[in-house]
Amino acid sequence: GEDVEQSLFLSVREGDSSVINCTYTDSSSTYLYWYKQEPGAGLQLLTYIFSNMDMKQDQRLTVLLNKKDKHLSLRIADTQTGDSAIYFCAESTDNNDMRFGAGTRLTVKP
């Protein structure tokens, strides 16, 4: 099975909060990331969190990490139509090996 798992689709209404979830299996993960990919574009680093942190907030983005359950989430407050994209969760370990989830397609309806 995959090392990093995400649900494939999420649909929300403009102005609502979006929560994208991710689970990983490697307990030696040191950094966890969220990337955004818009249609036809490459990956854009949104935010990352060290594995010894529980939470990181950056403007409309909040990352929560439950290391015991190996669960990572990305909350987008006041979701806008411009937030429609695919969001990838990724983990890395000390040897710089990165593993990505399959991506969650977020659709924001007006």
Next chain:
Amino acid sequence: KAGVTQTPRYLIKTRGQQVTLSCSPISGHRSVSWYQQTPGQGLQFLFEYFSETQRNKGNFPGRFSGRQFSNSRSEMNVSTLELGDSALYLCASSRGTSGYTDTQYFGPGTRLTVL
């Protein structure tokens, strides 16, 4: 500062041909990693170069190769192209300093179509 650049952005090739993709990392970054993204397989790690040496390698056949130059720019080559090689190829750069995991910054990708 300028981000990661990749050239060309789009390529169309036929089966059996070979292709070379180029990646220029962020200034000061010494590590360049390559990924293949396809709808069916998602993102898969190809290889990483650091200081002109391949440091990590994913599970891809020998048709996929790369190199890194002294200015940290990297090229990826795919020989004897197959239809299944059609994908978005992403390059990512990072400082690459050993001892900790640093953040990778991705380029826009090169979309390769094999006919």
